Amino acid sequence: MLQAREDVIHMLKTEKTKPEVLEAHYGSAAPESVLRVLHRDAILAQEKSIGEDVYEKPISELDRLEEKQKETYRRMLEQLLLAEKCHRRTVYELENEKHKHTDYMNKSDDFTNLLEQERER
Template sequence: MDFALLEAKYGFVAPPTVLQSLQRDAIQGKADMFQEDIYEKPMIELDKLVEKQRETHRRMLEQLLMVEQSHKQALFKLEDEKRNHGEFMKKSDEFTNLLEQERERSVNQSPRANY
């Protein structure tokens, strides 16, 4: 027996009095033919909680998918930048080499180089 529940419902906990009250209620309950299911309300609340958790889980998965897509895009951009930088450095080196060759040619062809 849950004495706290009995006390809350009947206002006392003394077992003989409680049993008499339960018998009285049973007789009255047969006349009413309606007995509230004490598990119905908690089960409805539990169902709501489960549905809320499912919705939250679905939204979390959507957000993770968006983050994954953003991450992939960032990686593609970084790879593209890396490739572009490599091409730029190669062209820069080629240009620097051409300038050095041109300078050497101009130094060798100038009249002061003979002195």
């Protein structure tokens, strides 16, 4: 409908507009008839869209996007919790290895001291 109005305005503004062109396009060459045709087209366009809710599609898209975001957020939290669990386990294993190493070094020092004492005797 908007395009039709722009076409009429363009045709009326240009000097090349001949009555035959208007008549071929709108069924009449008189500008008054063209306006009546535009009015008729506007009424027909309104009748087509009476049952349509212009917000229905955007709202459904927004709802779909919101659900998708919630699902993505939930999966991200699961991955974050899994990474945290793995990190905790790694820290625990490193602490355990640190204690084992300390024990080994202490035993090694004790053994070295015993060997030195034996050698001195």
